[in-house]
Amino acid sequence: MRFIGLRLARGLLTLWFAVTVTFFLVRLLPGDPVLAVADPNMTEELRQKLLADFGLDRPLGAQYLDYLGQLLQGNLGISFRQSIPVTTVLMERLPWTLILTASAMVTTIALGIPLGVLAATRARGWADRLIQITGVTAQSLFVPSVGIFLMYVLGLWLGWFPIGGAVDLDATGFAATLSMLHHLVLPCLSLVLIQLGGYVLTMRTTLIEALGEDYVSLAKAKGVRPGAVVWKHALRNALLPTTTIAGLQLGTLVGGAVLTETIYAYPGIGRAIFEAVGQLDFPVLQGAFVLLAAAVVAANLITDVAYGILDPRVRTS
Amino acid sequence: MTALAMELTPRQRTWSSFRRNPLGVASGILLILLALVAIFAPLIAPFPEGYGADTSQLPSAAHWFGTDDIGQDVFAQVVWGTRVSMAVGVSASVLAIVIGLLIGVSAAYFRRLDTPLGVLVDLSLSLPVLPLMILVAALAGPSVRTLAVVIALFSWPEVARVVRSQALSIVPMPFVSAAKVVGGSPLWIVRKHLLPGVIPVVGVSVVLTTSRAVLAEAGLSFLGLGDPSSWSWGTILHKAQQSGALASAWWTTLFPSLAILLLVLSTTLLSVAYNDARDHRNDS
Secondary structure (H helix, E strand, O other), X not given: OXXXXXXXXXXXXXXXXXXXXXXXXXXXXXXXXXXXXXXXXXXXXXXXXXXXXXXXXXXXHHHHHHHHHHHHOOOOOEEOOOOEEHHHHXXXXXXXXXXHHHHHHHHHXXXXXXXXXXXHHOOOOHHHHXXXXXXXXXXXXXXXXXXXXXXXXXXXXXXXXXXXXXXXXXXXXXHHHHHHHHHHHHHHHHHHHHHHHHHHHHHHHHHHXXXXXXXXXXXXXXXXXHHHHHHHHHHHXXXXXXXXXXXXXXXXXXXXXXXXXXXXXXXXXXXXXXXXXXXXXXXXXXXXXXXXXXXXXXXXXXXXXXXXXXXXXXXXX | OHHXXXXXXXXXXXXXXXXXXXXXXXXXXXXXXXXXXXXXXXXXXXXXXXXXXXXXXXXXXXXXXXXXXXXXXXXXXXXXXXXXXXXXXXXXXXXXXXXXXXXXXXXXXXXXXXXXXHHHHHHHHOOOHHHHHXXXXXXXOOOHHHHHHHHHHOOHHHHHHHHHHHHHHHOXXXXXXXXXXXXXXXXHHHHHHHHHHHHHHHHHHXXXXXXXXXXXXXXXXXXXXXXXXXXXXXXXXXXXXXXOHHHOXXXXXXXXXXHHHHHHHHHHHHHHHHHHXXXXXXXX
């Protein structure tokens, strides 16, 4: 219980930090702070109303407390291009980003574990070399480049997958679900290709280390089958550091999602960010960052707690 | 052979074992070539601007990388893009390294600062950086300098973490205590003993931070936050996306993508080779 409390406090601290950094960056940069919550072409009357609404006419400290209060009520400002609350704009988009990132994460892990095992058990063999070279190369890829490449080859030349959007609007019921998955393949695959290299390389290193431990020698000496030694004994212990790293990479995954959604016109938060950049819609940009930061913090918290339950050693460290 | 090896300083041994790694040497040469392209861009191709007669042409002898939808030469765009991409990458990286070094070394040496600085680094590392960079770059207005500063502002925690852990292993060394005993000022000890000790790790960091900065610049420019008056590899991709060339003219996106890949891959391989060369355990 104490462990969960500590992790929760840490998550809240991170979130507070994100929100505070945003607050001060927006206000310390040159320009009218009202621009962060509304249209530059607003009437003076609206400007005064917003100044009062957001308390921007008051001292910085009081403003800051107000800002936190507004956030707690889920108020992220008004999108000045769409004249609706930022929260409404982003909440419509959030499910798509969650579907995209979660499916990319699951696929990366599902492919990463067997590839990592393959590389570690045949360390310095040709399969290992190939996996290592591909892994290093994959880490050097630029997300949009990968997205464009897959779009050409699998989308345009082979015509296997649609190259834009998230679902066929006329499809209903089960057909809609299928169409959704069909549209998900290319953006998801782009993210998987980016993430997989680092994941497999970490997996390989930690598994090779685990295979050198005493309990592995003991298991072998007892006559446990080689496959079972790897999968049941060594892998379990190698998974923990790997998952910690996957958690640390969540920020990168989110950044990748922003770029991928832009390529494929996938209607998630990332695409909303791209559109907001073009329209200089600062409230949406600010809200999107706060929301994505909250999502990353929540995901990290869930994995931390899950691992704490699965592996008692984590709880004491 | 052993007699000869004994006489070599560690630096010479690193260099000689680095030279024997073909991938590392090839990456180094490639990076130098890219830097030369960046420096001598005006001699290689005219600055791409205005409208050309040949629009959306496939690569040919006249236009090596083809032309875009308004008839500009993609080869010229990539050449000039090398300039901005590398300039932003290098300057952001230098700035991030300086901040990271200062914070990392202070955290390791001044024990009282360690906890707050450590928490700051941890918190910064656990946030999604790209959306934050987008917000700040959009607020500050697009320019090459903004990009470099914004990227540096959010890249130093990585450096600080690496520097701190290396510096922490030096602080308890006897020569540091000796320097304290003889009355060396903290600043002097940091400069004379800690900084030289962490420089080798920073060497790898410089390379990796630069490649990450190049990727960040490409990402921001791709989203439309690049300097509108200059070309970078990300800007070329952004223009292709805006004009719809993304799905029709493969050459407008392939060549800038290859340029990014070559730069980032060679920096990664270079740092791997450098790390291997510095690790003398495998020498025989």
